Amino acid sequence: MSKYLGNSITDSPTEPSGQYDTDSASGVWSLTDALIYTKKLLWPTAGNIYVAPSVDYLIVGGGGGGGHDAGAGGGAGGFLTSTNLVLSLGTAYTVSVGSGGNKSTTSNVRGSNGGNSSFSGSGISTITALGGGGGGSGTTDPATSGSDGGSGGGARRNQGTPGAGSVGQGNNGGTGDSDLSGGGGGAGQVGDTNGTGRGG
Numbered sequence: 140m141s142k143y144l145g146n147s148i149t150d151s152p153t154e155p156s157g158q159y160d161t162d163s164a165s166g167v168w169s170l171t172d173a174l175i176y177t178k179k180l181l182w183p184t185a186g187n188i189y190v191a192p193s194v195d196y197l198i199v200g201g202g203g204g205g206g207h208d209a210g211a212g213g214g215a216g217g218f219l220t221s222t223n224l225v226l227s228l229g230t231a232y233t234v235s236v237g238s239g240g241n242k243s244t245t246s247n248v249r250g251s252n253g254g255n256s257s258f259s260g261s262g263i264s265t266i267t268a269l270g271g272g273g274g275g276s277g278t279t280d281p282a283t284s285g286s287d288g289g290s291g292g293g294a295r296r297n298q299g300t301p302g303a304g305s306v307g308q309g310n311n312g313g314t315g316d317s318d319l320s321g322g323g324g325g326a327g328q329v330g331d332t333n334g335t336g337r338g339g
Contacts, residue, residue, distance in 0.1 A: 196266070200270040202216050202270075204242040206242075206249055211330075213242075213250045232258065235259075236256050250292065256270075290304040291312035291324045293313045296315050301324070310330070312324045313331040
């Protein structure tokens with residue numbers, strides 16, 4: 140492809156070379172060509188300094204399943220967010236999205252935990268948001284207790300123990316009372332503990 144060098148058309152334009160090339164890219168380049176060389180780390184940058192790309196992220200785990208037979212609510216998936224995570228051009232990154240946990244359909248069996256969500260790749264530490272804990276069921280412990288997770292599952296009525304949330308990702312599940320089971324924990328607060336069954 141020809142490039143205009145100021146006063147002539149040539150089939151041999153001056154191409155940038157080297158990640159920290161101090162030379163300019165002579166001629167008139169299309170945006171497509173400039174992007175291609177940028178991805179190859181061959182395009183001169185302002186001040187001749189290579190600026191690594193960065194991203195802001197928000198990762199949420201799958202929610203936990205609710206309990207059976209007036210069971211408790213499942214906990215919310217773990218919540219993680221940050222800014223300016225530095226990445227590398229030309230590197231493949233993997234994003235995994237956790238599914239929601241299954242509700243319990245059997246007495247004395249808790250709801251299942253949600254799946255973990257994650258972001259991983261070469262050069263960065265894997266970031267994992269845990270799935271939410273399942274809600275308690277039935278009348279016999281440990282099934283009445285909520286499971287631990289990103290946020291903990293609630294306990295069935297006041298018979299079990301709420302699941303614990305993961306520090307920095309969520310909150311504990313609720314205990315409920317003698318009439319209603321506890322709500323699952325959420326990113327904003329602990330699961331309901333006054334018998335109305337609300338989640339966090």
